[in-house]
Amino acid sequence: MGLQCGIVGLPNVGKSTLFNALSSAKAEAANFPFCTIEPNVGVVTVPDSRLHTLEKLVTPQRVLPTVIEFVDIAGLVKGASKGEGLGNKFLANIREVDAIIHVIRCFEDENIVHVAGGVDPLFDKEVIDTELQLKDLESVNKKIAKHEKIAKSGDAKAKKIMASLSKFKEGLEGGKNARAIPAEDEDLEAVEDLHMLTIKPVLYVANVNEKDILTGNQHVERLKEEVGNENAEVIVLCAALESQIAELEEEEEKQLFLSEYGLEESGLNRLISGAYKLLNLITYFTAGEKEVRAWTIKKGWKAPAAAGVIHSDFEKGFIKAEVIKLPDYERHKSESACRENGKIAVEGKEYVVQDGDIMHFRFNV
Incomplete structure (x- = not known):
């Protein structure tokens, strides 16, 4: 499952510093280092301590974590929806990602100019929101124009579609993101083909100075208050510090560095895990002498679909799944002991x- 998160932000907010930190973060598995597919796309492994637990128990030949792609989306300026700057390219890139990571400047630094003349996280958020809302509004209006006549002729289906589209039109015109507009399933169906930009799930990254990492500051508070209405999460980190941590080779060095700042884990780890959750993803594992591997699926998937991620034959010829829970594996130390103990x-x-299931599929093709 190639899943992509697009990193967006105004100029000088720390977006590229964050992307570069992600790209130099040495991935946990030597055989899957972060690799840059295109200059602005990188693949990074999802940190998961359960893999280390399984590795100790199974001692496999190799361990394969699950991965997520990050796209550094070209800078956005006011007027992008009308094609200003790299507007069209920017919007096309956003359309392709599954979720948006919006980096917002929450630090004061007189050496780094702010496009608005002063640090104002709500202004930053609004500039990008407005450009994306205008683009969505354009899509909604186009579809309205297409269905208007048919609805007026009394076509029941077209009327329903029009009612749904009007909801989104009104919300977007009122400066709301599509994800914050109360919608029923049929409303969402009506706009599904539009691939709206502001309907995508979003994670806000408040980029702060080193001294504010643990406590945050008034800019962070304002941002949190604002996004509370949107059901979105804010992750506080210091991009400059993250790029220093990312350059350290040894895990011990990283831990030492983090503890000096009173941190338990790096902001990047929280960001990657947060993005994974945002996409509604969970992990299941396969464990054998050859390899211990993490597999990504959507929350709520049933066993055959989960098996299909390994190979389509597994789904086609699915017979049954054998499932061990990690605490049982830890307690009994091996698969055979789990079997003997009815686990x-x-x-x-x-x-x-379920997230964390250790699975073995039986299939017949």
Whole structure:
């Protein structure tokens, strides 16, 4: 599952520093280092301590974590929706990502100019929101024009679509992001083909100075208050510090560095895990002598679909899944001991896979 998060932000907010920190973060598996696919796309491994636990228990030949892609989306300026700056390219890039990471400047530094003349996180958020809302409004209006006549002729289906589109039109014109507009399933169906930009899930990154990492500051508070209405999360980190941590080779050095700042884990780890959650993803594992591997699926998937991520044959010929819970594996130390103690559940096609399940699929093609 190639999932992408697009990193956006105004000029000079620390967006590129953050992307560069992500790209130099040495991935946890030597055989899957962060690699840059294009100059602005990088693949990074999702940190997961459960993999280390399984590695100790199974001692496999290799360990494969799950990965996520980050796209550094070309800078946005006011007027992008009308094609200003790299506007069109910017908007096309955003359309392709699954979620948006919006970096917002929450630090004071007189050596780094702010486009608005002063640090104002709500201004930053609004500039980008407005450009994306205008683009969405354009899409909604185009679809309205297409269905208007048919609806007026009394076509029931077209009327329903028009009612849904009007909801979004009104919300967007009122300066709301599509994700914050109260919508029923049928409303969402009506706009599904528009691939709206402001409907994508978003994670805000408040980029602060080193001294504010633990406490935050008044800019962070204002931002948190503002995004509370949107059901979005704010992650506080210091991009400049993250790029220093990312350059350290040894895990011990990293831990030492973090503890000096009173941090338990790096901001990048929180960002990657946050992005993973934002995309509604969970992980299940396969564990054997050859490899211990993490697999990414959407929350709520049933066993056959989860098996299909490994190979389509697994889904086609699915017979059953054997499932071990990690605490049981830790307690009994091996798969065979779990079997002897009745800790392997045999599940059928309707089983909904849980985060952290250790799975073994039986199939017949």
